[in-house]
Amino acid sequence: MSGNALRPSAADPLLSAAAREIVALERARLPNLSGVTVLLPNLHAAAEFGRILRDTAGVDTLLLPRFATLRSLAEQQDTGRARLPVSRRQAMIYRALRDKDWFREGDLWHVSAELLRLFDEITLSQVALPSTYEAFVHLLEQAYRARSGLPLQFEARLVHELWHAMSARGEGALDDATLYHLQLAQLADMAAAPLYTVGLNDLVPMESAFFALYARSCPVRHFSVAAIEADPAGLTGLLSAAWGESGQSEHLHDRASAFRDIASTSPLSGRHERLCLCGANSLEQEAETVAFRVGQWLAQGKTAIAVVVQDRLVARRARALLERAAVLVTDETGWTLSTTSASTVVMRWLDNLDSRFHYQDLLDLLKSPFIFTAWEPARRRHGVYRLEQLIRKHSVVSHLMRYRALAGDEAEVVELLDALGEAQKLLEKRKRRSLAEWQQGLLASLDVLQIRGGLQRDLAGDQLLQLLERLHLELAQDATAFSYSEWRQWLNQQLEEAVFRDASITSPVVFTHLAACRLRRFDGVVIAGADAAHLPGRGRESVFFNQAVRAQLGLPDRRAALETERQNLASLLVACPEVWVTWQARKNGEPNPLSPWFERLEIFHVLAYGEGLKDSGFQPPAISFQPAVLAAHPAPVLPEQLVPATISASGYNSLVACPYQFYARHALRLNELDEVSTALEKRDYGEYVHDILHRFHLVYPILSGQDTAVLQQVLRDISKEVFTRAIEADFVSHAWALRWDASIPGYIAWQLARELEGWRWQEGEVERTLDIPLAGERQLRLRGRLDRVDSKGAALAVLDYKTQNAEGLKKKLKQAGEDVQLPCYALLLGEMPQQAAFVAVDEEDVGQVEAAEDIAVLAQANRVRLRDMFDALYRGASLPAQGISQACEYCEMRGLCRKDYWNA
Known part of the structure; x- marks a missing residue:
């Protein structure tokens, strides 16, 4: 591609095929398809699919089908049953583990979170655990292909006892997975119209069972990549041959020769126009490459650009470079809430309680823009400055009472310290309280320190407050007593798992993840951080059951997740007219390998056509700094x-x-x-x-x-x-x-x-x-x-x-x-x-x-x-x-x- 000409973005082949089939089957309803429901993997694809449906139907005006995801459609069902919040369930598991004294206290929140995920997987996968412990041990022996030993028996007893205990305890409320099951069953019972699914390629057994049940009353049609007739000489065929799908030769060289016979010209001809693999020598250079490519595409007039984030560090730096150039981005991947400055002020407040107000923690807290927001800014700055001067002059390391003794009659300093002392009393560490009471104390202390007002004026801060208040309400009925350290570990985990997303920015540049790209149209895509460590990555490993045992028990395993991710990548490469793949070719002076999927594609292309896809010579324009000439002895003049x-x-x-x-x-x-x-x-x-x-x-x-x-x-x-x-x-x-x-x-x-x-x-x-x-x-x-x-x-x-x-x-x-x-x-x-x-x-x-x-x-x-x-x-x-x-x-x-x- 040369100049500023735009390559037209072809319609996704799966959406086109689904549109043709739906229009053919529902011809009698045209131009009103509002009685039809179409399930998509995400609602980002709805607008594009609507356009394709209208063009396929050949009408000027079309009443579109109801577009939804399966989860959102199920959530519209009112089952009349209460939901048992995840926070309550985790607290219940924690209490059971603590009572049995099976783990060190410091590990219990992590183990309880892992068990929570496992129990949800068991429910969603419709795995029926044996009713007796002995039968479960026997099942695990067969899965592990090992004799029953102490580790196996411990794992079996832990999972079996807690699973049945949690199944029996719900106080009338249902956990999320069970409630989802009930919603799907109710939806199937009410089936009254055809149901179409497009691109739902990672269904869990519970969802597959729902479609089977729904099909008894109304037609259900699935449209997936596997159902689309692939062009054996096109890019789909090239990717299939390069990645060695079933039924093909095991040898890459043989597959390359066979593909060359049916496609004399590479579907990736003009490689820099369709696909380019760009290795960088550092994180900074990779981020500059991403920002430069996005900037070029914007200058060419592209209006839908995606950066698929595989490495968050690279993405953060690239985003900073783009924002420096006045290019805002819509970030769908979000930020871990614990990394935001809003969370930092809350964590620093609790750090002060832990360190007895160590001077570094104290000064960091008082210099935050979120604290004492009702004060006049100059007065607050003066009070903090005077306190810091006193601390440094007298080398006082910690304790509020010692700082108070230094303050004398300095009003601003005294008022700051008195407020800290009052807030400290609300979180008395020697008491044992319920999680809700700890949350109430935390929220009250934020009011005393005038932090709440500062958080409410910040997007991330407002989401943080909503999370803290929601957890307080969810746990109000749980009277289990926890120590301060137990609550603090739990709170840290909640902030690590929560994600902040800034919904206030609408931009042609989207930072997203691979699964969210399904069926979406983009003019250009950068896959950032595509090294072997990040693509396909290691995934989330459970501490319970290895991959072989999970597969035999009917739980989702790593192979299924890898296949889904590979399909998502293939769909993106086929649908997008221009893709740049970046990675750090060297890290800490050592070679850093490219993703095996792209490495295999590179080798395949060289074997088939004698031309690689890598462009290691690309260098983004960089600002060069001319070193200053230093005088032998600097001699400035004072104004x-x-x-x-x-x-x-x-x-x-x-x-x-x-x-x-x-x-x-x-x-x-x-x-x-x-x-x-x-x-x-x-x-x-x-x-x-x-x-x-x-x-x-x-x-x-x-x-x-x-x-x-x-x-x-x-x-x-x-x-x-x-x-x-x-x-x-x-x-x-x-x-x-x-x-x-x-x-x-x-x-x-x-x-x-x-x-x-x-x-x-x-x-x-x-x-x-x-x-x-x-x-x-x-x-x-x-x-x-x-x-x-x-x-x-x-x-x-x-x-x-x-x-x-x-x-x-x-x-x-x-x-x-x-x-x-x-x-x-x-x-x-x-x-x-x-x-x-x-x-x-x-x-x-x-x-x-x-x-x-x-x-x-x-x-x-x-x-x-x-x-x-x-x-x-x-x-x-x-x-x-x-x-x-x-x-x-x-x-x-x-x-x-x-x-x-x-x-x-």
Whole structure:
């Protein structure tokens, strides 16, 4: 196909054949066929079949037959019997399994779901289980062809006892399969008009029995692919020969030669027009291929495009690429409800209960757009932001009461935490409740947290609420008590099995599955993810009975499912004028085989015609990114409005050490958030020591004249109180406490010696600011916190505690002006101190390390330098990355300046 010409889509041969037969049989009714019922595999085919019927009848106006699926037709029957919900049945099975103590508790919901499916299959397949356990064991022995052993006896007893127990317990209500049986029987009894079926090729025995019963009163005609005379030289014949249907040679080479004899030209001639197998090298490339092909077809004017989803990951990525290009899709496959953001907020709420409000779970919950929706958005964001800052600053890991202690009088934070506490009470984990009561508690907690309103405004959220409320109503009559963990496992299973479908989108592009394509007309189809792992795939394996036993018992087995899927694929390939098949030819660097059905078709086509169907050379157009040329040292310039108006001593240190680091940290405010420490780190240790010494000197501003042993004990008592929280969170923190304890005698001795020199502790933890005039009537505010101020008469000293050894501090102060902390503190003091020093308190020999030069000279020099640097910034001076190893070693902005990738 070239240009934008459209290949006409031929009518489905099965629909055409059925239309001819129905029109011939019902000629007397024309043009009114409303008294005729036609059953289709899905109602998507109804419009196309109606068109074909009208054309076949040759009339301008035709009253169409009643189109329905067999299931929808049966559901219209009122049997007068109540339905026993699936949730109730599963709870009943769970209770029986728990009472018998046959499985570990954690496996019971999975086993009960498997048993539920098995019991429905037994009913739909009309399998009559023996009435006695012994007879059932004998039946299984024959099916397994093995002697009765403990595993076989256990499986037999489990299925036999629970089957008969569930059959006897229904409280007057019927399970879905039994109710369906009753509806079909009632429908057959009321038969009054002919019944036609088209394409129903996967009937269960119960449905086959219904048609046999219906045929006793009224005609029933079945139209299936097998009933259509296939063109032996056409595509149907090619697929039959390639896939080796019964009655053909076992050897692929022989079948290829035989087909070539009857069809000299391949039905797939012009392979890129009819069928193309396209292998990709990655998931991303496969998704791009799908999106590109869909986009091309839309540009050509195709109005019915299907993406048959075999691999959900590929489909999700392809859908994202299409939506980025403003192409919405109708997704009939849906999404597992548990993967939606609406379910995430509910699961995260329950995760908080499980983790005692671990800070990560808590912050994830509070940042969800679905929670506290009645709050003004800015107020809610501020409350969450303040809570996060408090948590990170104080490294509180969990527990609402600890967060509440941090909140103080911050109204937004307190209100958030109080609401969480109120909601927590509604789901008290120590109680045992019925499933309905747990559901009621969950729904009530969602109201307290104002989550319900957010969910109601979201499509997936609204479906989630409907599911939760429906389960609550369905289980209202079941009083069985369950623990919190049992209910939580059950709820997880419900969300995993529920599917969200967005019915609000109508699009020419449909994401669907193979079975839903039966009898539908498409201008083009992409089968995405058609590797051996996904097509035909493994199917759902039951934990009860192997495939051979299922076949002998009369239950549906894997062979029947594979044959149905193969027929669906063949019908799609025959009906659709253009099919692209994509798969990842390589995964994780290893070859990934194509689906065996397409692999066999490829080999067959090569043997018969010397031409393959694969197009491994296809490459979807990709956006190419030109790598940026990096300067040796990035040196950005700050716009005037981004020049900070306030700077701290540490910010000034950053500006001196590496201007680019200052640019990223303090001008762009890309500082990393404080990490919540689950184990005490060196930084936390320093803060603890500062806190301990400040508390100690508030009690003992002067130590002289006091008993040394008493002073040490008081300091140890304060230390124990401060370190308690860290030790409770992580016992290893006890090592830090012991490290500090070893420094206590040295600190007391140093303080006493300092007092002998005349110095007295005056105050600590002093917040100070200093305004520095700049050019152009601007000013810069220097801020900082002074650990300690001492006095000796009129003289003052500013001290800064450091939890490192004295030698390291001496190196830090060796080069005058390199470290600006002490000069800044001297400026902030307000009057020039006589002394400025670091106090090393990380070893037994505690001592002070003073600045190498006169502190007054250093302070004034730094004031002038700071003023000149900010004046230069306002004039457009650059902020280059210095690249000095000492500044870069622990710099979190290293990846931003990309030092490791600088040109040599």
